[in-house]
Amino acid sequence: xxxxxxxxxxxxxxxxxxxxxxxxxxxxxxxxxxxxxxxxxxxxxxxxxxxxxxxxxxxxxxxxxxxxxxxxxxxxxxxxxxxxxxxxxxxxxxxxxxxxxxxxxxxxxxxxxxxxxxxxxxxxxxxxxxxxxxxxxxxxxxxxxxxxxxxxxxxxxxxxxxxxxxxxxxxxxxxxxxxxxxxxxxxxxxxxxxxxxxxxxxxxxxxxxxxxxxxxxxxxxxxxxxxxxxxxxxxxxxxxxxxxxxxxxxxxxxxxxxxxxxxxxxxxxxxxxxxxxxxxxxxxxxxxxx
Amino acid sequence: xxxxxxxxxxxxxxxxxxxxxxxxxxxxxxxxxxxxxxxxxxxxxxxxxxxxxxxxxxxxxxxxxxxxxxxxxxxxxxxxxxxxxxxxxxxxxxxxxxxxxxxxxxxxxxxxxxxxxxxxxxxxxxxxx
Numbered sequence: 001x002x003x004x005x006x007x008x009x010x011x012x013x014x015x016x017x018x019x020x021x022x023x024x025x026x027x028x029x030x031x032x033x034x035x036x037x038x039x040x041x042x043x044x045x046x047x048x049x050x051x052x053x054x055x056x057x058x059x060x061x062x063x064x065x066x067x068x069x070x071x072x073x074x075x076x077x078x079x080x081x082x083x084x085x086x087x088x089x090x091x092x093x094x095x096x097x098x099x100x101x102x103x104x105x106x107x108x109x110x111x112x113x114x115x116x117x118x119x120x121x122x123x124x125x126x127x128x129x130x131x132x133x134x135x136x137x138x139x140x141x142x143x144x145x146x147x148x149x150x151x152x153x154x155x156x157x158x159x160x161x162x163x164x165x166x167x168x169x170x171x172x173x174x175x176x177x178x179x180x181x182x183x184x185x186x187x188x189x190x191x192x193x194x195x196x197x198x199x200x201x202x203x204x205x206x207x208x209x210x211x212x213x214x215x216x217x218x219x220x221x222x223x224x225x226x227x228x229x230x231x232x233x234x235x236x237x238x239x240x241x242x243x244x245x246x247x248x249x250x251x252x253x254x255x256x257x258x259x260x261x262x263x264x265x266x267x268x269x270x271x272x273x274x275x276x277x278x279x280x281x282x283x284x285x286x287x288x289x290x
Numbered sequence: 291x292x293x294x295x296x297x298x299x300x301x302x303x304x305x306x307x308x309x310x311x312x313x314x315x316x317x318x319x320x321x322x323x324x325x326x327x328x329x330x331x332x333x334x335x336x337x338x339x340x341x342x343x344x345x346x347x348x349x350x351x352x353x354x355x356x357x358x359x360x361x362x363x364x365x366x367x368x369x370x371x372x373x374x375x376x377x378x379x380x381x382x383x384x385x386x387x388x389x390x391x392x393x394x395x396x397x398x399x400x401x402x403x404x405x406x407x408x409x410x411x412x413x414x415x416x417x418x419x
Contacts, residue, residue, distance in 0.1 A: 257388065
């Protein structure tokens with residue numbers, strides 16, 4: 001089983017179930033996972049202010065599904081999860097709902113069982129038991145784990161962009177005032193495009209109008225890590241008010257995964273020392289904090 | 291959903307039938323390696339029926355066209371041997387590039403579409419059992 005952590009929602013699913021669809025919105029969205037041949041699991045979330053009556057919700061939902069033509073409808077309960085099961089087209093579908101008051105999140109877990117797969121309530125129970133919503137942390141950070149990346153980012157920053165292409169994944173988080181940006185990347189197909197040393201390629205990632213102030217190399221658990229810092233130059237008026245922005249970055253090739261990992265952080269320098277560090281992990285031997 | 295991204299734009303209920311298709315070379319194509327070690331495929335063009343005099347006096351007809359594949363394309367083309375299913379090709383590609391199955395599937399299917407459009411490979415669809 002492999003863990004996925006997204007928007008503070010944690011779930012463990014079989015190793016060969018992959019995340020194929022996602023939503024960036026923290027208040028309302030979904031994740032959809034597939035095995036080799038078809039979608040098997042979906043996790044939906046929505047933020048609500050008051051705890052719902054889950055039992056009534058489940059009954060109402062079952063009635064609605066019956067009206068919609070669900071075959072062999074019945075209630076499904078794996079406390080505290082409640083829901084409805086039945087046949088939709090060629091699939092047996094189980095839908096469970098639960099509420100997490102800590103973040104006001106209403107979750108719906110949907111299992112799709114194709115014809116040839118035997119419905120397993122014990123498997124559903126195992127997955128449902130693995131679902132958790134992480135509480136707010138005192139350090140203001142949030143854990144994410146998906147698409148081969150495992151990282152810690154500021155909770156108040158929102159997921160601005162996610163590029164999830166074959167072999168390339170880049171998460172970009174940004175503050176509401178757009179002054180702070182963090183990126184976490186995992187890049188593959190290195191043979192095809194990385195024809196210069198990492199420390200040189202890395203310099204091309206510096207934002208426009210930034211000047212390198214220091215570079216460094218370090219070895220951590222057989223990972224050759226390139227580190228870089230840069231500063232906005234010349235300073236613009238807004239930097240006089242909010243502080244000159246600095247750019248910090250680290251990049252390395254993980255010998256186990258044979259992928260290039262990159263973490264960058266753009267932050268006002270007056271905030272630099274007050275903030276908890278963000279971090280990126282590629283394997284159990286390696287974690288870099290900025 | 292506007293903010294939903296996915297590895298593949300079309301999301302069918304199941305892509306099993308597509309994975310069971312068998313890929314084969316265009317038997318009419320000639321191949322050789324160029325100086326850079328890339329595979330060059332020469333495919334015969336079919337002469338359009340309208341290319342008769344006097345149109346053929348002004349419209350040039352090239353009896354062949356050449357396609358040069360990169361390393362990834364060369365590997366995929368080699369695996370299209372008339373025996374391998376798309377699933378087997380995806381597995382080979384996944385192992386060669388250390389990708390997940392669906393990362394490899396998206397890459398391979400995208401590449402195969404281009405190769406099919408250019409007449410380099412053909413697809414044999416298995417009957418649904």
